[in-house]
Amino acid sequence: MTFSEVIIDWYRQNKRELPWRKTTDPYKIWLSEIMLQQTRVDQGLPYYLAFEKAFPTVFDLADATEEKVLKLWQGLGYYSRARNLHHTAGYIARERKGEFPSSYKELLKLKGVGDYTASAIASISFNEASPVVDGNVYRVLSRYFGIDTPINSGRGIKYFKELAQELIDKEDPATFNQGIMEFGAVQCKPRSPLCSECPLNAGCVALKDNLVDQLPVKIRNARIKHRYFNYLIVHNEHRTLLFQRREKDIWQHLYEFPLVETEKPMSEEEIISHPQFKELIGENRFEISLYNKENVVHKLSHQHIHATFWIVYLKNDIEGGIRKSRIKEYPVPVLIANFVREYEF
DNA sequence: AAGCCGGGGAT
DNA sequence: ATCCCAGGCTT
Numbered sequence: 001m002t003f004s005e006v007i008i009d010w011y012r013q014n015k016r017e018l019p020w021r022k023t024t025d026p027y028k029i030w031l032s033e034i035m036l037q038q039t040r041v042d043q044g045l046p047y048y049l050a051f052e053k054a055f056p057t058v059f060d061l062a063d064a065t066e067e068k069v070l071k072l073w074q075g076l077g078y079y080s081r082a083r084n085l086h087h088t089a090g091y092i093a094r095e096r097k098g099e100f101p102s103s104y105k106e107l108l109k110l111k112g113v114g115d116y117t118a119s120a121i122a123s124i125s126f127n128e129a130s131p132v133v134d135g136n137v138y139r140v141l142s143r144y145f146g147i148d149t150p151i152n153s154g155r156g157i158k159y160f161k162e163l164a165q166e167l168i169d170k171e172d173p174a175t176f177n178q179g180i181m182e183f184g185a186v187q188c189k190p191r192s193p194l195c196s197e198c199p200l201n202a203g204c205v206a207l208k209d210n211l212v213d214q215l216p217v218k219i220r221n222a223r224i225k226h227r228y229f230n231y232l233i234v235h236n237e238h239r240t241l242l243f244q245r246r247e248k249d250i251w252q253h254l255y256e257f258p259l260v261e262t263e264k265p266m267s268e269e270e271i272i273s274h275p276q277f278k279e280l281i282g283e284n285r286f287e288i289s290l291y292n293k294e295n296v297v298h299k300l301s302h303q304h305i306h307a308t309f310w311i312v313y314l315k316n317d318i319e320g321g322i323r324k325s326r327i328k329e330y331p332v333p334v335l336i337a338n339f340v341r342e343y344e345f
Numbered sequence: 346a347a348g349c350c351g352g353g354g355a356t
Numbered sequence: 357a358t359c360c361c362a363g364g365c366t367t
Contacts, residue, residue, distance in 0.1 A: 036362040043353065043361085077351025080365075114364045134362045154346070181362055190360060191356060218360095222348065248366095250350065300351050301360090334352065 003144075004169040004176050006199050011179030014186060016041070019048060021178070026100035026125040027058045027092075033117045034085050038078060041185070047076050058100075061086065062093035070253060070331035083253060084112030104130040115161070123173040131164035132177045133157075136184025141167075142216035143188060146205025151216045225303040230260040230271055231336075233291070234280060234312045235345065239321030241280075242330060250300065255330040257309075265295065271310055287313045291343065298335040309339055 001009070015021070018041065020032035031051055035044040050072055055061035061069070066086050073082035088110050092100060101107045103126065107118040115133070122128035131137075138151040141160055149156040169176040187194050195207050206212045234241040234257070241258050245251050260266075260276045271277055272288060291309035298305040322330075324345045332340070 033362065038351085038361055038363055040354070040361050075352070077353085078363085080350065081363090084364085112364070116363055120362065132362070135360070136362070178362085185362080189355095219347095248349095252350090298352095302349065302351090 003167050003200070007179040007183055008169060008172065008175050010187070010199050011175060011182055015178070015182055016186075018045070019052065024125045024174075026102075026121055028052070029121050029125050030100065030113075030117075031085070033120045034081050034112060035076065037081060037117070039076065044076070047073065055089075058089050058098055059093045061089035066253065067331060071329070074254075074331045074337065075334055079252060079254060081112060087111055088113070100125070102126045104128055120177065123177045127174060129168050129170045129173040131161065131168045131173075132181065133160050133164050134181055134184075136181045136188075137164060138216050139190065140180055140184045140188045143193075143206035143212055144200055144204050146209060146211065146215070148215065148217045150219045152219050222302065227303055227305050228262045228265055229305050229307045229335075230262060230266050230274075231256065231307060231309050231339070232258040232260065232271075232277065232280065232312050233309055233343070234258055234314065234318065235321070235324065236314045236316070236318055238324060239318045240324050240327065240345070241318060241320065242322050242327065250303070251333045253331075254336075255332050256336050265306065265308065268310075281312065281314075284314050284316055291339075296335070296339075298333075305335060307335055309343075 020028055023029070032044075032048055035048055035051070051061075054072060055064060064086070066083060069082050069086045070079060073079060076082075091110070092098060100121070101110065102122075104118045104122040107113055107121050108115070110118075113121070119130040119132045122130045123132065138160055141147065141163055142151065145163070147159070147163075149159055151157070151160065164180075167176075187198055191213075193212060195201050195204070195212060198204070198207075201207055206215050232241075242255050243258060244253060244255050246253075258276075258280055260271065260274055262274075266274070268288060268290065289311045291311050292307075296307040296309075298307055327340055327345075
């Protein structure tokens, strides 16, 4: 059997039943592929079901507000995916009458659709023999063929794409693409792959040379940055302040409490004398207390957020405040959602 | 080419 | 604590 025959045969016997595998509707395939970018199937699945229910067609998604889309996306991370998803839905619905591009080349032009996603949609929805190369494929190919070219180098990206192009089943690219990804996720796992019961173990270079745990090779990424977020829970009996993040930074367009970012942890005296605090509170009388005695460390893949929540109670009206009872309607980062759930005003 | 963008699960 | 996940965009 050829490589692709083994993959397809394995897939038919071992595939998981997933909702997006029951259709070739490009809208559903697109939605699932965007959601699964850098995201495990188990984590993305409940979000996919919620989106499918809330937005059965691309027109429903296009008609929604960005805020509603972000709210449904809350907790899934990489929020630019949700913003691009909404933007592209508007383009498809209004300028293309709901019709998706039907080739890899045209799909690639959509915002939020890169090389991987364009190939995935082109193959699954339109039967185009365009190979997907995701983290799973890098792992399977680097091990089976014993390739130590870094997968995140320019050379590596080009090499693995070409190799996958040679291997893809031209008659059934959809099954091959999904098969090799599923194979990487279930059989050829990052840690403790199931080599002894692998249908490809006879020809696997990494297994023969005992290099399975050395491949794929990846160039190490940047160091983790530490940031100190002082959130000011400025509230009175009924209202609290909540602002939308507009800067080019993490959590763009999500909501949060007034934020004072500092270079190091702040004491109460330092916070109330901070220019941003003074500008926010002005001459109003307030009572301040520290909510979390212990520093909350919210870990992102590339930075650690050391968060402190300062409860600032006012007796007078709050200009621009929102009703506390409506706070759960806003899309917020998990860090904020956790606080809101615990504090309960 | 390198940096940035989340959150969670597995080891 | 580290790695990695059905990656893409910006600089």
